[in-house]
Amino acid sequence: MSGQGTNGESTGGLRVVIGSDEAGVDYKDAVLADLERDGRIAEVIDIGVARDGEDFTRPYPYVGIAAGQMISEGRADRAILFCGTGLGVAIAANKIPGIRAATAHDSFSVERSVLSNNCQVLTMGQRVIGLELARRLAKEWLGYTFDPGSASASKVKVLSDFEGC
Numbered sequence: 001m002s003g004q005g006t007n008g009e010s011t012g013g014l015r016v017v018i019g020s021d022e023a024g025v026d027y028k029d030a031v032l033a034d035l036e037r038d039g040r041i042a043e044v045i046d047i048g049v050a051r052d053g054e055d056f057t058r059p060y061p062y063v064g065i066a067a068g069q070m071i072s073e074g075r076a077d078r079a080i081l082f083c084g085t086g087l088g089v090a091i092a093a094n095k096i097p098g099i100r101a102a103t104a105h106d107s108f109s110v111e112r113s114v115l116s117n118n119c120q121v122l123t124m125g126q127r128v129i130g131l132e133l134a135r136r137l138a139k140e141w142l143g144y145t146f147d148p149g150s151a152s153a154s155k156v157k158v159l160s161d162f163e164g165c
């Protein structure tokens with residue numbers, strides 16, 4: 001069984017949620033395939049929507065909330081979510097106490113979302129960036145680990161203290 005690392009992550013390898021609404025399903029499926037080939041990932045959890053599924057028209061807030069809850073409850077370490085812009089799923093995930101979700105479409109922001117902000121959730125927009133960039137950014141993002149001894153830690157703690165978790 002996996003233990004907990006200093007970042008709250010599973011020490012047995014990352015457990016990663018992937019999800020989208022219908023506007024992000026093409027990118028979700030492409031990144032899902034990448035994650036399944038990625039040796040760093042212990043478990044990939046696809047929360048939909050499924051292209052041919054009954055949940056295909058599930059609105060983005062349900063996707064963001066479900067992903068945030070999985071992390072909050074310790075059932076996953078990270079989530080990568082897509083919608084048209086990436087904004088809606090981030091707003092939804094951020095409604096869950098303790099969740100830090102960010103929309104990032106460039107390499108520097110992707111890096112800082114972990115190293116500065118200790119984000120557990122990355123969101124991107126299928127209507128905003130190209131597929132190959134989204135795939136690359138997802139891979140990069142999973143390679144970063146927050147350093148609890150860094151100068152950024154006390155800033156993130158302000159958020160945790162405010163939320164009480």
Ligand SMILES: O=C(CO)[C@H](O)COP(=O)(O)O
Pocket residue numbers: 021023024060083084085086087088089
């Ligand atoms: O991008 C979205 C939400 O941020 C979603 O994929 C589309 O939402 P809509 O513009 O309200 O249809």
